[in-house]
Amino acid sequence: MPTDFDVEIDRLSTESTKFNKYKDLDILPLWVADMDFQSPAAVVEALQNRVQHGVFGYTEASAALKNTLVARMKTFYNWDIQPDDLVFFPGVVAGLNLCCAGLLQEDEAAVTATPVYHPFFAAPENQGRELKRFPMSYEAGTWQFPMNALERASVGNSRLLMLCNPFNPIGRTLTRTELESIVDISVQNDLIICSDEIHCDLVLDGRPHIPTASISEAAAERTITLMAPSKTFNLAGLGGSFAIIQNPLLREQFEAPRAGLVGNVNLLGYTAMQAAYADCEGWRQELLRYLEGNRDYLSNAIENIPGIHMSPQESTYLAWLNVAELGLNDPPDFFEQKGLGMSPGEQFGDNRFMRLNFGCPRVQLERAVARLEAAVSSAKH
Ligand SMILES: Cc1ncc(COP(=O)(O)O)c(C=O)c1O
Numbered sequence: 001m002p003t004d005f006d007v008e009i010d011r012l013s014t015e016s017t018k019f020n021k022y023k024d025l026d027i028l029p030l031w032v033a034d035m036d037f038q039s040p041a042a043v044v045e046a047l048q049n050r051v052q053h054g055v056f057g058y059t060e061a062s063a064a065l066k067n068t069l070v071a072r073m074k075t076f077y078n079w080d081i082q083p084d085d086l087v088f089f090p091g092v093v094a095g096l097n098l099c100c101a102g103l104l105q106e107d108e109a110a111v112t113a114t115p116v117y118h119p120f121f122a123a124p125e126n127q128g129r130e131l132k133r134f135p136m137s138y139e140a141g142t143w144q145f146p147m148n149a150l151e152r153a154s155v156g157n158s159r160l161l162m163l164c165n166p167f168n169p170i171g172r173t174l175t176r177t178e179l180e181s182i183v184d185i186s187v188q189n190d191l192i193i194c195s196d197e198i199h200c201d202l203v204l205d206g207r208p209h210i211p212t213a214s215i216s217e218a219a220a221e222r223t224i225t226l227m228a229p230s231k232t233f234n235l236a237g238l239g240g241s242f243a244i245i246q247n248p249l250l251r252e253q254f255e256a257p258r259a260g261l262v263g264n265v266n267l268l269g270y271t272a273m274q275a276a277y278a279d280c281e282g283w284r285q286e287l288l289r290y291l292e293g294n295r296d297y298l299s300n301a302i303e304n305i306p307g308i309h310m311s312p313q314e315s316t317y318l319a320w321l322n323v324a325e326l327g328l329n330d331p332p333d334f335f336e337q338k339g340l341g342m343s344p345g346e347q348f349g350d351n352r353f354m355r356l357n358f359g360c361p362r363v364q365l366e367r368a369v370a371r372l373e374a375a376v377s378s379a380k381h
Helices: 041-053 063-077 092-103 119-126 147-153 176-188 217-222 248-258 267-279 281-303 331-337 362-379
Strands: 086-089 109-114 130-135 137-139 142-144 158-164 192-196 223-227 241-245 318-322 353-357
Touching (some): 041 267, 063 086, 063 241, 086 092, 086 248, 092 223, 092 248, 119 158, 130 147, 176 217, 241 248, 281 318, 331 353, 331 362
Parallel strands (some): 158 192
Antiparallel strands (some): 137 142
C-alpha cells in the first residue's frame, strides 16, 4: 500500500514527544524533528515479521545490513567503504558526544558554524571541552559557509570541526566546492571532522548530497560521518544510527568512550534500518515530492506575510523563519499564545528566528499558515 501523505494520523495516543508537549492545549506542534507520516509499509511489515518471531535476545548488525550500507554509499555517492568502517549505535546525538569524548584532549576545542542543531553546543560542554562558534553569513539571499571564519577558528587548540550537512536548521546543502574548501582548511590545521549527515536523504529538488569523507582520501582519513534512517523514514523512536569511519585509529578513538555507557542499536532498530535502506527508495522519492510541495506552499504563503522571511530551503523539512522585523519581545511565547508551537531560534544560536517543521499532511500545514497569518496581523495592531 503506498503511503498517503495527506492522511492525518492521531499521535496524541502514542506518548509522542512532539504532541505531548502541547497535550490539552490548542497549540499546533511544529517543533521537534519528526514527521507526522506513517513509515513506509515495507518497514512496518519487516517490524511485524520480526515481532511475530517472539524471541528478542541480544542482537547485532547483520552482514546483509552492512552490505546494504556499503552498496548504498557506492550507488548514491560513488563512495567506496568497507563493512568494517561501520559502527552502529543508538542515535546520532550519542555519536556527536562520542566524537567530543574520544577525540578531544582536555585542553582541545571543537569548532562549529551557527546556527546549528543544539546538541552541537551541548556535546563539547558535556565533556568539559571548549566550543568555538562562528556565524554562517547571509549574503545575496542565501546562507554561505564563511571559510575565513573557519580559518580563524581553526588555529590554536582547535581539534574537531563539527559540521552539519545538510544543515539543520538553515536548510542548506553544501556544494562540492564548499566541502573542498572545508576539507582543505581542516587538513591545513589538522582538524578532525565530525560530519553529521543525518538529513542526507532529505535533499530537495534533485540536488546531490555529497558526503564530506567522499571528497578525497585526505577527507576520508580525517572524517567521522554520522548517518541514520530516522529522519527520512520517520524512525526516531527506534534509535538506530551508524558512523562511517575509514581511519582505524579514529574508529578506535570514537568507540573507546562508549564502553559500558553507549549500548547497541535495539533489534527493531536494526530491522527497520535494513528494510528502510533496502526496500523504500520509491517511498523516499514520493516523500521528497510531497515535502517539496509543502515547502513551496509554505514559502509562497510566507512571501505574503509581512515581517517574516523564510530562508531558501534546499533540504530537510525544517523551515528557518526570520521574524525579527515583527519586533516581538519574546517570539516563542508570542507564537505559542497564537497556537503555534515552533522551535525557538535561540536554541540553535539565533533568537531572530523560529524553526517550523513542515513534515506533516498539507491540511495541518494549512492550519499552521492560517494561524501564522492571524498572529502577524494581530502583532501589527
Ligand atoms: C542534525 C541532527 N543530528 C542529529 C539529530 C538527532 O539524531 P538522533 O535522534 O539519531 O540522536 C537531529 C534531529 O533532529 C538532527 O537534526
